[in-house]
Amino acid sequence: AQSVAQPEDQVNVAEGNPLTVKCTYSVSGNPYLFWYVQYPNRGLQFLLKYITGDNLVKGSYGFEAEFNKSQTSFHLKKPSALVSDSALYFCAVGANDYKLSFGAGTTVTVRA
Amino acid sequence: SQTIHQWPATLVQPVGSPLSLECTVEGTSNPNLYWYRQAAGRGLQLLFYSVGIGQISSEVPQNLSASRPQDRQFILSSKKLLLSDSGFYLCAWRASWRDNEQFFGPGTRLTVL
Numbered sequence: 001a002q003s004v005a006q007p008e009d010q011v012n013v014a015e016g017n018p019l020t021v022k023c024t025y026s027v028s029g030n031p032y033l034f035w036y037v038q039y040p041n042r043g044l045q046f047l048l049k050y051i052t053g054d055n056l057v058k059g060s061y062g063f064e065a066e067f068n069k070s071q072t073s074f075h076l077k078k079p080s081a082l083v084s085d086s087a088l089y090f091c092a093v094g095a096n097d098y099k100l101s102f103g104a105g106t107t108v109t110v111r112a
Numbered sequence: 113s114q115t116i117h118q119w120p121a122t123l124v125q126p127v128g129s130p131l132s133l134e135c136t137v138e139g140t141s142n143p144n145l146y147w148y149r150q151a152a153g154r155g156l157q158l159l160f161y162s163v164g165i166g167q168i169s170s171e172v173p174q175n176l177s178a179s180r181p182q183d184r185q186f187i188l189s190s191k192k193l194l195l196s197d198s199g200f201y202l203c204a205w206r207a208s209w210r211d212n213e214q215f216f217g218p219g220t221r222l223t224v225l
Contacts, residue, residue, distance in 0.1 A: 034213055043202055043216035044156075051211045090156070098144050098163070098206065100214065104155040 002027040004093050004103035012109045019081040021106045023074045023091030033074040034092040034100065035065055044090060050074060061085070081110045114139035118203050118217040125224055131176075131190040133220050135203030138184065143205040145186040146214060147178055150200040162186060163208065198224045 005024045013019050025031055032051055036044040048059025055067045065076045074091060086109050092100040115138045125131060137143050147159040158171045160178035168178050175194050179187045186203060200221050204214040 032211075036216075041200075041219070041221070043218045044204075046213045046215060049211075049213050098208075099158070099161065101158075102148075102156040 002093055002095055002101045004091050004101055006089075006091055006103035006106045008106050009104075010107045010109065012111065013081050015083055015110050015112050016080050019076075019078040019085065019108065019110070021076040021089050021091075021108060023076065023103060024072050025074060025091070025093040026072065027093050027095045029095050031074075032094040032096065032100070033065075033067060035059065035063070035074075035076050036090045036092065036102075038088040038090065038105075047076070081108075083110050083112050086110045114205075114215070116203060116205055116215060116217040118201075118220050120220060121218065122221045123223070125193050125222065127195055127224055128192050131188070131193050131197070131222070133188040133201055133203075133222075135186040135188075135217055136184055137205045140184070140205070140207060142183060142208050144208050144214075145180060146204040146206075147186065147188050148202040148204065150202060150219075152199075156202065159188070193224045195224050198222055 003026045034049045035047040038044045047063050048057050050057045050067045058064045063078050067074050088105045088107050090105050091103045094100040117136050144163050146161045148156040150156050161169050162180045165180055176190050200219050202219045203217040206212045206214045
């Protein structure tokens with residue numbers, strides 16, 4: 001079985017401050033890890049993925065994530081948040097790359 | 113480039129009526145296709161996925177069914193809708209070779225009254 005936990009329902013930060021969205025996972029074998037963002041009434045947009053290789057993954061819109069195998073975590077980060085980053089963020093994991101389990105999502109609010 | 117379409121964008125249906133949601137992908141061949149449901153703007157529940165024409169895997173037993181009559185067409189159906197079928201339905205595709213992410217369509221907002 002595979003699962004994802006996003007422990008924070010909401011994250012609030014001021015514009016210009018660092019943003020972190022937490023994700024921990026459980027999967028048998030090597031994980032396939034993904035982050036997506038969703039704006040209201042829209043489909044999910046792919047941000048970044050970890051399959052293998054460097055633990056620090058860089059993605060779209062200045063986001064990055066760090067894979068930590070010992071802590072089974074894949075936290076999403078952005079050094080300087082923008083108001084336009086306000087959205088719903090999903091972490092997803094799979095034991096393979098064709099069937100994923102998604103977390104419950106974290107709502108990010110960036111205040112001006 | 114590849115694009116994914118879903119229609120309709122919104123749908124209001126009475127309880128007990130049938131349902132047909134359509135998803136099509138352009139610009140790729142032999143994609144893996146997925147149907148998800150998202151309730152109350154939160155987590156996604158995988159309903160069905162397909163690795164080829166006529167090949168459907170069901171993840172959650174329920175009032176819905178899926179079909180893939182053509183390589184790039186994926187249809188979600190129900191014979192009789194329930195109130196609990198309300199939600200935001202998302203179709204997604206991914207390239208069938210290794211290490212690829214899923215790409216999502218714009219979604220269909222279904223309200224069952």
